[in-house]
Amino acid sequence: xxxxxxVTCLVDLMRPRIGFATIELLEAAGCxxxxxxxxxxxxxxxxxxxxxxxxAALAKKVIDEFVGSAYVVVPSGSCADQIRNEYPVIxxxxxEWHARAxxxxxxxxELTDFLVNVARIGTLPGNFSGSVTYHDSCTGLRSMGIKEQxxxxxxxxxxxxxxxxxxxxxxxxxxxxxxVKFGExxxxxxxxxxxxxxxxxxxxxxxxxxxxxLNIEGKLRRLGDETTQxxxxxxxxxxxx
Amino acid sequence: xxxxxxxFKANAAASLANPVLQANLKTAKGKFVDKRAIAIKEIDDxxxxxxxxxxxxxxxxxxLDLWLEKFEETATARGATVLWAKDGDEICRLVAEIGxxxxxxxxxxxKSMLSEEANLNMALTAAGIRPIETDLGEYILQINDNExxxxxxxxxxxxxxxxxxxxxxxVHKTPRKTEIxxxxxxxxxxxxxxxxxxxxxxxGGNFLxxxxxSVALVTNEGNGRMVxxxxxxxxxxxxxxxxxxxxEDLTLLLRLLPRSATGQSISNYVSVLTGVKTPAELDGPEHxxxxxxxxxxxxxxxxxxxDMLRCIRCGACMNHCPxxxxxGGHAYGWVYPGPMGAVLTPLYTGLENAxxxxxxxxxxxxxxxxxxxxxxxxxxxxKLREKQVEKHLRPWFERFALKIWARVAASPPLYxxxxxxxVRYLKWLAGGQDRIPVLGVAPGWTLGRDFPAPEGETFRxxxxxxxxxx
Numbered sequence: 001x002x003x004x005x006x007v008t009c010l011v012d013l014m015r016p017r018i019g020f021a022t023i024e025l026l027e028a029a030g031c032x033x034x035x036x037x038x039x040x041x042x043x044x045x046x047x048x049x050x051x052x053x054x055x056a057a058l059a060k061k062v063i064d065e066f067v068g069s070a071y072v073v074v075p076s077g078s079c080a081d082q083i084r085n086e087y088p089v090i091x092x093x094x095x096e097w098h099a100r101a102x103x104x105x106x107x108x109x110e111l112t113d114f115l116v117n118v119a120r121i122g123t124l125p126g127n128f129s130g131s132v133t134y135h136d137s138c139t140g141l142r143s144m145g146i147k148e149q150x151x152x153x154x155x156x157x158x159x160x161x162x163x164x165x166x167x168x169x170x171x172x173x174x175x176x177x178x179x180v181k182f183g184e185x186x187x188x189x190x191x192x193x194x195x196x197x198x199x200x201x202x203x204x205x206x207x208x209x210x211x212x213x214l215n216i217e218g219k220l221r222r223l224g225d226e227t228t229q230x231x232x233x234x235x236x237x238x239x240x241x
Numbered sequence: 242x243x244x245x246x247x248x249f250k251a252n253a254a255a256s257l258a259n260p261v262l263q264a265n266l267k268t269a270k271g272k273f274v275d276k277r278a279i280a281i282k283e284i285d286d287x288x289x290x291x292x293x294x295x296x297x298x299x300x301x302x303x304x305l306d307l308w309l310e311k312f313e314e315t316a317t318a319r320g321a322t323v324l325w326a327k328d329g330d331e332i333c334r335l336v337a338e339i340g341x342x343x344x345x346x347x348x349x350x351x352k353s354m355l356s357e358e359a360n361l362n363m364a365l366t367a368a369g370i371r372p373i374e375t376d377l378g379e380y381i382l383q384i385n386d387n388e389x390x391x392x393x394x395x396x397x398x399x400x401x402x403x404x405x406x407x408x409x410x411x412v413h414k415t416p417r418k419t420e421i422x423x424x425x426x427x428x429x430x431x432x433x434x435x436x437x438x439x440x441x442x443x444x445g446g447n448f449l450x451x452x453x454x455s456v457a458l459v460t461n462e463g464n465g466r467m468v469x470x471x472x473x474x475x476x477x478x479x480x481x482x483x484x485x486x487x488x489e490d491l492t493l494l495l496r497l498l499p500r501s502a503t504g505q506s507i508s509n510y511v512s513v514l515t516g517v518k519t520p521a522e523l524d525g526p527e528h529x530x531x532x533x534x535x536x537x538x539x540x541x542x543x544x545x546x547x548d549m550l551r552c553i554r555c556g557a558c559m560n561h562c563p564x565x566x567x568x569g570g571h572a573y574g575w576v577y578p579g580p581m582g583a584v585l586t587p588l589y590t591g592l593e594n595a596x597x598x599x600x601x602x603x604x605x606x607x608x609x610x611x612x613x614x615x616x617x618x619x620x621x622x623x624k625l626r627e628k629q630v631e632k633h634l635r636p637w638f639e640r641f642a643l644k645i646w647a648r649v650a651a652s653p654p655l656y657x658x659x660x661x662x663x664v665r666y667l668k669w670l671a672g673g674q675d676r677i678p679v680l681g682v683a684p685g686w687t688l689g690r691d692f693p694a695p696e697g698e699t700f701r702x703x704x705x706x707x708x709x710x711x
Contacts, residue, residue, distance in 0.1 A: 007700050009650070013660055014693070016700035035704060038653035046647055048604060050626030050635075054647035061651060138605035171563040175603025180685040181639075182250070182564075182601055187689025188257055189563045189603070218690035221676050 001119070003031040004069035006062070006108075008079045009041040010210040018210060021234035022075045022111055029119035031073075036065045042074075044082040047090065048176050059087045063100050071118065072108040075234050076209050077140020080110040085143055110140060112149035112208060112233055121153075128239040129159030133202035135193065135216065136169045137209035150208055150233045157237070165200035167192075174215040190219035197228070204229040206236050242357050242389060244590045246574035249597035256568040262399055266569050269398045273560035276504025277611070283506055284496060294497050295615040297490045298551035301482075305542055308451045308484045309533065316454030319516025321529040326478075328536050329359030335532050336361060336443070336476055337368035343474045343528060345370050345440040351458070351465040352376040353445030354393055354554065355478045355534050357576045358589075361443075362387065372443075373435045375464040377428055381405055384412045391570030393577060394502050394556045399569050432464070442468035442526065446479035447553070448494060449531070452487045455515040456531070459498055459508045469514055475526035481533050482550040488513075494553060497613035502555040537589035545624055549584050551614040558608035558618055564601055573598065580608040580618040587625055593634055599625035657701060664695045 003026055011018045026033045043058030062083060066072050074080040087101040115121045132154065140146035154160050173179070173189025180186075193216060197205045205220075207213050210232060217230035231239075245252065256262055281287045301308050313323040326332045332355065340348065348370050350356065362372040362383070374383040378397035382388040385408055390396030397405070402419065409427055410417035418424050444465060446456040456477045458465045469475050485491055491513075499505040518525035541550055559565040559579025570578030575586045575595070583598040604619040612618065629635055649659045670677045671694035680687045 009660075012700040013664055014695045016696055016698065016703050019700040019704070037701075040653060040656040041650040043650070046643065046650075048623060048626070049639075049643055050623065050628070050630040051643055051647065052627055052630075054643065054651075057647070057651055138603070138607070142606045142610055169607075171603050171605035171607065173563060173567075173603060175605070178600070178603050180683045182253070182597075183685030183688040184257055185253055185564060185567055185601070186603075186685075188567045190690060192563075192567075214693050215690070217693045218676065218686070221693075222690040 001031050001071070002069045003033050003071045003073050004066050005033055005035045006039060006042070006066070006072055006074040006079065006083070007035065008074060008076045008210070010214075011075060014214065015210055015232065018075055018232045018234050021232070021238040022073070024125050024238045025111070025115060025121070025234055026073060026119070028123070028125045029115055029121040031119060034069060038065055042079045042082045044079060044086070045176055047082065047086055052090065055086075056090050059090050059101065060097060063087070063097070063104050066104060070107065071114065072104065073111055073114045074108065075111045075232065077110045077137050077144045077146045078209050078211065080108055081139045081143045083108045110144050110146055110208065112153055113144065113146055116149040116152050124153065124156050124237050126157065126236070126238040127159060127241055128157050128236050129241050130204055131161040131163050131202040132204045132206045132236065133163050133165045133197050133200040134168060135165070135172060135197065135205060135207040135212060137207055137212045138171050140208050141169055146208060150206070153233070153237055154206070159241070160236075163200040163202040165196045165202070167196050170196075172212045172215050174211045176211065179211075179215060186215070187219060187222075190215050191223065194219050194223060194225070198225065203227075204231055204236065206231050206233055208233050242360050242576050244575040244586065244594055246586050246590065246595035246598055249572060249574055249595075249601060252572035252574055253568045253601070256572045261401060261404070262569055265399055265401050266566055269395070270560070270566045273504065273556075277501060277557060277560070278504075280500040280504040280506060284500070290493065290497060291613055291615050294494055294553075294613055295551060297485060297493065298553070298614050301484055301486065302542065302547055302550050305481065305484070308486060309481060311451040312449050312454060312484050314454075315452065316516075316531055319454050321454065321516060321531055323531045323533065326532050326534045326536070332356070332359040332478060332532055332534055332536075333361055333364030336478070337364060337370070339474065339476060339530055340365070340368060340370045340441060343440065345474060347371045347373065347435065347439045348441040348443050349373050349375050349435055349439035349468045349472060350379070350443040351445070351460065351468040352379055352396070353443060353478050354576055355445060355480060355536075356443065357390065358534075358536055359478075361478075370441070373432070373439065375432050375435065375468055376460075377425065377462055377464075380428060380432065381408065384408065389571065390576075391578065392556060392559065393554055399571065436464075436467040436471055439468075439472045441474040441476060442470075442472040443476045443478065444469050446477045446483055446531075447498065448491055449479065449484040449533075450488055450491055450513070451484050453515055455488075455513045457491055457495070458510070458512040458514065459495070460512070461503070461505075461509040463510060466510060466512060469512065469526070470524045473526055474528045474530070475514075476530045476532060478532045478534065480538055481535055482538050482552075498553055498555050501557040501611065501613040541588055546584070546588055546621055548616050549581070549588065549621055551616055552581055552585075553614055555613055557611040557613065561607045561611050563603060563605060563607070580622070581616075584618060584621045584625065592625070592628055592632065596629065596634055599629065660699045661702065664697060664699055667692075667695050668697045670694075
């Protein structure tokens with residue numbers, strides 16, 4: 001099964017190890033992973049900033065770059081949503097492109113959703129041991145239906161103890177460019193998320209979207225918490241003790 | 242009400258720095274969110290009900306003029322007078338004229354957000370009519386030097402018990418009380434006199450029923466009944482979008498509204514008021530006026546923002562909004578706060594007068610999933626952002642940054658170079674630490690948190706290296 005990896009620009013820049021962990025998971029699930037070389041960003045920052053033209057240009061670029069694979073897998077619910085649910089909207093007025101957007105939408109998946117529901121992964125490559133709490137990122141949860149998939153995967157690791165936090169489904173305050181435009185509000189919302197996450201007693205906060213994770217980690221450190229770990233689900237599922 | 246939405250950032254900063262407000266917001270959030278979650282479970286098919294409610298509201302909006310004509314016809318047949326107001330000034334003029342015609346000196350008001358849009362109390366006072374707010378929350382705000390409400394159904398949610406106790410003590414010149422029951426009794430004693438002496442009652446309207454010419458009011462304190470039945474003149478002020486076709490439609494919306502708003506199965510009072518007092522009836526107004534208000538609504542009909550007019554003013558979107566929960570309603574600067582306000586304020590007061598509001602949302606869509614009439618609030622906020630870009634309303638540095646970013650992201654070689662430089666710059670900034678305390682290129686981020694340092698090489702670099710070795 002040929003699977004193309006959409007790395008996402010945040011993973012490319014900030015946490016390449018999430019990209020490699022994703023490849024490891026996909027290969028463990030029996031996939032033949034390719035990484036289209038010219039990929040950059042899905043265009044969500046432009047779309048959510050109201051720049052339709054820039055969003056459309058990037059949508060077309062992604063559509064062109066990801067032809068030919070059976071599936072496209074993204075280690076981010078939010079970027080996967082942009083490709084699956086927003087591209088057809090962005091390109092609604094261009095029939096040819098719209099048809100191609102719809103075709104791509106049918107084979108793009110968020111990582112955990114793909115592992116559980118498409119590849120039906122058996123044994124995970126990691127053996128992480130410790131207590132974790134899972135933050136449900138907004139777009140993954142509410143637009144892509146990512147809720148049970150990461151928990152199902154965590155449950156496959158015998159060393160993992162899942163301690164659910166209060167309000168796991170509440171926004172962490174990241175919101176893309178919102179985090180910079182309204183930094184103080186964003187950080188104040190992040191403080192609540194950190195409070196709930198830490199109150200769960202888990203040693204590691206896990207999530208599926210790097211934006212949220214950078215927000216949560218940045219707030220924890222500013223608050224003086226040096227011990228709570230913040231990890232992407234792909235890192236946890238591939239971690240070797 | 243004059244908009245202060247232009248000062249959103251300063252307003253929000255003040256809210257964040259106010260510890261009393263922060264504590265009050267925390268208490269309020271728990272009450273609204275938890276109670277709603279329990280109440281909606283009483284409905285077997287809540288999602289199906291939302292869908293049906295959305296369809297009822299859409300059916301009206303598709304032929305709004307016809308439903309309004311129908312309402313005018315049925316209401317008039319029951320002895321009411323239907324008047325139309327283009328904007329806030331016309332509301333004020335019409336109410337003052339009605340007051341003068343009937344020799345009104347005092348008007349008792351139940352809650353009406355339209356009267357906030359119009360700044361009606363000030364106009365009434367100028368016309369020699371004394372307005373008395375009788376909703377407890379609105380009353381508290383009125384005696385606190387006409388403070389604006391911070392929530393559409395719980396106008397005084399930003400205040401603590403202690404603050405109200407101080408206010409009553411100062412204004413009523415009575416011994417300070419701290420028990421809620423004692424405070425409400427005190428308010429009731431003050432208000433009772435006004436109910437009995439008011440010549441005019443002014444109310445809002447949750448819904449207008451076209452088939453019967455009725456107004457439906459959803460209230461909890463009983464003041465709505467007093468205001469609409471005791472005075473000889475009753476004036477209903479409501480938006481033109483509030484009409485629903487039938488009583489049957491109303492019953493569905495009534496199943497959703499209180500549950501979404503306060504988490505009640507039904508509000509303490511639901512009044513459906515039709516026509517003037519007939520000779521056979523003992524109470525009710527002799528004169529009934531409907532002032533149906535446009536104030537920006539008609540311009541929204543038929544546009545990509547029409548979905549917003551489905552709103553039934555429950556407040557669930559703000560109750561569940563992480564931004565509203567963090568800064569409260571006053572920061573939004575006009576009558577309507579939270580996600581619905583962030584859409585309505587620019588639509589009604591001008592895109593350029595509320596430049597921050599559509600941006601001040603994480604687009605988490607918690608508002609969208611709780612909205613009882615399924616308004617896609619994040620989508621509307623995003624469309625407003627698109628309008629801002631089209632009209633060149635965004636600040637130059639943002640436009641510049643977006644342009645540069647779009648150019649780089651569109652070109653793989655430029656992106657490779659830019660990301661290569663970018664991660665090295667960030668790594669250097671971190672100076673061997675795992676975090677960056679002050680980020681010059683995006684100072685907003687590090688105002689209240691650190692920025693985690695990057696690994697140091699991009700994925701594409703590392704991947705190319707690994708491929709080379711294979």
